[in-house]
Amino acid sequence: MNPLASDAKSLGCLTPSPELLKQLMLQPLGSVPVRVCSGGNSSRCAGDGSWTVDLRRHRKVCYHENSREIEFGTGLTMAELLQVLRASDRSIPIGLSGLTGSGFILTGGMGPLSRSQGLALDSITAIDGIWGSGEPFALSEHQTAEDVCRWRALMGASPFLAIVTRLRLRTQRLQPLQVRHGLIPPSQLSELIQIAESWPETCSLQWSWGKRLEIYAVDCSSDKPISRKLKELDPILGRDQHAAIQHCKDQLEQPTFGSLASQAVASRPVHSEVLARLGPALKHEAGPLMELLSCRMQERPHGECRISAQQLGGATMRIKRESSSFVHRDSMWKPWITAAWNPGDRSGRQQSLEWMNQVSADLSTTCPGVHLAQLHDHLPGHQRELVDAFGDWLPELRQLKSALDPEGRLPPL
Numbered sequence: 001m002n003p004l005a006s007d008a009k010s011l012g013c014l015t016p017s018p019e020l021l022k023q024l025m026l027q028p029l030g031s032v033p034v035r036v037c038s039g040g041n042s043s044r045c046a047g048d049g050s051w052t053v054d055l056r057r058h059r060k061v062c063y064h065e066n067s068r069e070i071e072f073g074t075g076l077t078m079a080e081l082l083q084v085l086r087a088s089d090r091s092i093p094i095g096l097s098g099l100t101g102s103g104f105i106l107t108g109g110m111g112p113l114s115r116s117q118g119l120a121l122d123s124i125t126a127i128d129g130i131w132g133s134g135e136p137f138a139l140s141e142h143q144t145a146e147d148v149c150r151w152r153a154l155m156g157a158s159p160f161l162a163i164v165t166r167l168r169l170r171t172q173r174l175q176p177l178q179v180r181h182g183l184i185p186p187s188q189l190s191e192l193i194q195i196a197e198s199w200p201e202t203c204s205l206q207w208s209w210g211k212r213l214e215i216y217a218v219d220c221s222s223d224k225p226i227s228r229k230l231k232e233l234d235p236i237l238g239r240d241q242h243a244a245i246q247h248c249k250d251q252l253e254q255p256t257f258g259s260l261a262s263q264a265v266a267s268r269p270v271h272s273e274v275l276a277r278l279g280p281a282l283k284h285e286a287g288p289l290m291e292l293l294s295c296r297m298q299e300r301p302h303g304e305c306r307i308s309a310q311q312l313g314g315a316t317m318r319i320k321r322e323s324s325s326f327v328h329r330d331s332m333w334k335p336w337i338t339a340a341w342n343p344g345d346r347s348g349r350q351q352s353l354e355w356m357n358q359v360s361a362d363l364s365t366t367c368p369g370v371h372l373a374q375l376h377d378h379l380p381g382h383q384r385e386l387v388d389a390f391g392d393w394l395p396e397l398r399q400l401k402s403a404l405d406p407e408g409r410l411p412p413l
């Protein structure tokens with residue numbers, strides 16, 4: 001579980017079965033909003049003075065051969081879903097870790113295959129759950145006219161409106177991957193970003209800048225034994241011993257992202273918050289932006305503070321903006337900022353959050369959108385983040401919130 005959430009002085013953890021969840025949501029809970037925990041990776045799956053509804057008992061899973069869809073309870077992790085699908089040679093596009101839960105799908109999570117296969121939420125064909133009001137719902141992508149708005153709201157904004165208990169997703173043919181990760185000098189990052197912006201959509205670049213700068217390039221085209229695009233990184237990666245091309249049978253075999261960028265000695269768990277932005281191709285703006293980030297990296301208040309990014313585009317851009325709450329469909333980059341501090345260090349927390357906000361402000365010109373993969377309803381910037389995440393769709397989302405969660409049992413919008 002996320003260390004900050006795990007150390008929270010929570011009122012307790014409720015683990016209702018699917019049948020009991022509805023009754024639970026109709027009870028007066030004493031303290032609202034409730035927190036919802038699926039994979040437990042975000043800082044807000046538990047909070048001081050809040051109840052947590054833990055979905056880890058919602059674990060039914062079934063692969064439908066005829067439709068090639070997977071239907072599952074929202075207590076399963078992405079790795080568990082991939083394990084089930086492996087047997088049928090199928091998969092779904094997950095992120096950089098198999099540990100994430102349904103929060104990854106519902107908040108518009110993306111991964112190295114998203115440029116060719118879309119966001120995880122673009123594969124959703126059916127969704128069941130309970131609105132904040134306690135009313136159950138079951139919607140499918142072929143909704144009636146009156147459900148169109150509700151469907152759109154659930155695709156990327158469901159944490160504010162509902163507890164989702166079951167999802168059905170289209171699957172894709174199992175895809176082998178070639179991964180190349182290694183360390184580069186920061187001065188080469190802007191050049192690499194511009195190279196990646198011209199890659200075919202079967203390739204993607206991820207990077208993580210901590211003590212060192214790690215790059216993580218993935219190619220999922222299976223037509224060449226050795227990826228030409230990854231081979232072209234030779235001059236940038238030099239003789240880095242980690243940087244050999246790795247062949248992975250599927251996403252379950254992806255090497256760990258971010259491990260090369262961190263401190264040499266594994267330290268004790270730190271507390272952290274993460275803020276993610278979204279923006280289009282950087283082109284010639286990559287150079288000045290990376291210079292600015294380089295200055296910010298020198299000012300970071302804790303060794304585990306980082307700036308990272310992953311690449312979108314291709315399939316994620318082809319989806320109509322109006323079809324989901326993930327409105328930044330022109331995005332090619334999701335940079336995210338990790339603010340870290342030692343547990344209990346209040347001034348360290350404050351400094352790190354200020355640093356995160358400063359970096360976010362630096363990025364906001366080139367990356368105006370926000371990806372709400374972590375809720376920050378306990379931080380002063382929450383309202384601004386909502387505006388940057390949902391843009392002109394936010395007023396309608398708020399109307400839906402007042403109808404579907406009138407007592408504010410779920411996080412504020």
Ligand SMILES: Cc1cc2nc3c(=O)[nH]c(=O)nc-3n(C[C@H](O)[C@H](O)[C@H](O)COP(=O)(O)OP(=O)(O)OC[C@H]3O[C@@H](n4cnc5c(N)ncnc54)[C@H](O)[C@@H]3O)c2cc1C
Nearest residue numbers: 038039040041042045095096097100101103104109110164
């Ligand atoms: C190691 C690691 C790797 C990651 N890699 C990526 C990546 O490659 N790409 C990317 O986009 N993100 C990535 N993330 C971010 C991650 O996807 C988000 O933090 C996501 O919200 C985590 O979902 P969860 O279910 O695991 O966590 P949780 O903390 O359980 O859930 C996150 C939020 O979603 C809400 N939520 C969860 N389940 C439900 C539900 N069933 N109904 C309603 N609301 C719900 C909760 O309110 C909670 O605030 C990564 C995070 C980690 C820790």
